[in-house]
Amino acid sequence: MRRIGLKFALTVIASLAGAGPVMAGESAAVRNCTWCHGTNAQGYTVAPRLAGQRSLYLESQIRSFRDHVRDTPFSKQYMWNAVAALPPDVAHDLARYFAAIPPKPANDGDRNYAAKGRSIYMEGIPEANIAACYACHGPNAEGIRDIPRLGGLSHDYLKTRLQQWGQGYHSTAGSPMPLVARTLGPDEIEALTSYLSFLN
Structure with a gap:
């Protein structure tokens, strides 16, 4: 089946869901995402x-939401x-659309913790058997494939x-993150997340 243009497909789907009129230059489905995920999808x-x-x-993650694997309260x-009704080809196009937008760092962490967070990210915590985060998420926390x-x-x-x-709680079937997270203390979480917030 011939792929329908992204903007047209998203507009049709959103209008069927009662999303209202489409603003000039913006598809309704993209706008529905950015209502919660922020202008230019930079997040809240x-x-x-x-x-x-x-x-x-x-x-x-779209599949995990659809299959009810990602089960946090906000997910539900x-x-x-x-x-629930998002076709796979439209989910694919949405994912590519958002991936192509240049990201901006949140810069909302505590800089006093950033150095400790970088150490955890790059070296792990050997005494707790926690591997370095960069092994899966990349040296600049840029992610790798579906990570x-x-x-x-x-x-x-x-x-x-x-x-x-x-x-x-879960995110993706088989994810190691629940096991990793259980081994991190509050100060380690504060340090790691502060460090990551300043990266781009």
Whole structure:
């Protein structure tokens, strides 16, 4: 089946969902995302930045929301319904669209913790058997394939996610993050998430 143009497809889907009129130069479905994820998809405290995120990761998370694997309270309240009727080809196009937007760092962490956070990110915590984060997320926290970019995400968002993993919530089937998060103490989480918020 011939691929329908992104803007047209997203406009049709959003209008069927009662999203209202489309602003000039902006598809309704993209606008629906940016209502929560911020202007130019740069994120808010509780809604992460989508701009510059790995497209494969965005697609995997859409699947996780749709399949009810990602099960945090906000996921259930907002994202499960938001992606329930999203066709795979449109999810693919949305992911590529957001991945192509240049990201901006949140810069909302505590700079006093950044050096310790960098050490954890680059070296891990050997005595706690915690591997260096860069091994999976890249030396600049840019992400690899379907492993997410962490650089520049909001300190508060990252902190909440680590705490939720530590409490047993999930994101993607088979993710090691719940196990990793349970081994991090509050000061280590504060340091790591502060450091990451300043990266771009």
